[in-house]
Amino acid sequence: MKLYKIAKGILLEHHDAAYIIDDEWDSLINRDDLASYLQLISADTTAISAEVKKEHLNGQILPPVGSQEVWAAGVTYLKSRDARMEESETSGGASLYDKVYDAPRPELFFKATAQRVSGHGAEVYIRKDSEWNVPEPELTLFINSKGIIQGYTIGNDMSSRSIEGENALYLPQAKIYEKSAAIGPCLLVTAEPISADAVIKMVIKRNNEIAYEDATTISRMKRSLNELVGYLYSECDFPAGAFLMTGTCLVPPPTFTLQQGDVVEITIDGIGTLVNTIGLNPKHK
Numbered sequence: 001m002k003l004y005k006i007a008k009g010i011l012l013e014h015h016d017a018a019y020i021i022d023d024e025w026d027s028l029i030n031r032d033d034l035a036s037y038l039q040l041i042s043a044d045t046t047a048i049s050a051e052v053k054k055e056h057l058n059g060q061i062l063p064p065v066g067s068q069e070v071w072a073a074g075v076t077y078l079k080s081r082d083a084r085m086e087e088s089e090t091s092g093g094a095s096l097y098d099k100v101y102d103a104p105r106p107e108l109f110f111k112a113t114a115q116r117v118s119g120h121g122a123e124v125y126i127r128k129d130s131e132w133n134v135p136e137p138e139l140t141l142f143i144n145s146k147g148i149i150q151g152y153t154i155g156n157d158m159s160s161r162s163i164e165g166e167n168a169l170y171l172p173q174a175k176i177y178e179k180s181a182a183i184g185p186c187l188l189v190t191a192e193p194i195s196a197d198a199v200i201k202m203v204i205k206r207n208n209e210i211a212y213e214d215a216t217t218i219s220r221m222k223r224s225l226n227e228l229v230g231y232l233y234s235e236c237d238f239p240a241g242a243f244l245m246t247g248t249c250l251v252p253p254p255t256f257t258l259q260q261g262d263v264v265e266i267t268i269d270g271i272g273t274l275v276n277t278i279g280l281n282p283k284h285k
């Protein structure tokens with residue numbers, strides 16, 4: 001089942017049928033029994049027509065985030081560890097990444113408040129004081145206030161490799177700025193955990209041509225999803241639940257940096273495709 005946050009409310013998609021749910025986003029997704037509750041709703045509600053569904057989904061799709069904080073895990077895939085070690089070679093910080101990859105405690109960092117998150121179809125920004133910028137495609141969890149994973153979505157953890165590479169202590173500036181995160185297009189709600197064989201694919205288009213393309217599977221993650229959640233929730237309360245990006249599994253080659261107008265498409269099996277265009281913050285141009 002997929003939940004979309006749309007301009008006119010909440011759209012539930014189940015077995016190709018769609019329903020408009022009259023509810024408040026935060027309290028709906030924070031339910032303990034979300035998957036079975038949505039099953040009941042779909043059985044009790046009249047489906048909208050295929051045309052109306054299309055109209056809603058062709059309109060603005062908002063990020064599936066209410067008042068929740070967005071957090072992120074780092075260096076959870078070998079590919080990410082290697083890329084960080086490479087970019088921080090001259091700053092002398094390379095061993096930090098090696099150590100955190102093998103340590104029992106994962107790297108977790110605060111990524112965004114809802115206000116800084118873009119949805120499907122919207123722009124994400126690169127920083128004007130950064131010369132090396134990449135998108136990071138990440139399986140993103142929605143965890144309810146009790147620490148239970150309730151749904152899965154797609155995240156883009158936009159990052160400045162030049163700022164982080166200069167000094168690891170600059171991580172918050174490399175990661176947190178206006179429109180530095182995208183989440184969407186929907187929240188996949190399943191009774192079963194997402195398959196480890198699910199493929200994550202990223203395509204970056206420049207002038208309608210493919211500038212970068214690669215794919216891998218979630219099974220390559222070093223840590224379990226519940227291990228990441230356990231550390232995040234160990235000393236923090238999240239009354240409305242939280243979103244957690246689980247780390248990037250794909251890194252474009254060192255010669256690649258994003259440009260204004262590039263289009264980033266991230267697909268995860270079973271969830272869908274999150275599409276965003278790269279922009280510059282007009283206030284800070």
Ligand code: DO4
Nearest residue numbers: 073074075076080247248
């Ligand atoms: O340590 C820096 C950030 C790592 C990260 O964002 C990732 O691995 O996805």
Ligand code: MG
Nearest residue numbers: 136157247248
């Ligand atoms: Mg990341």
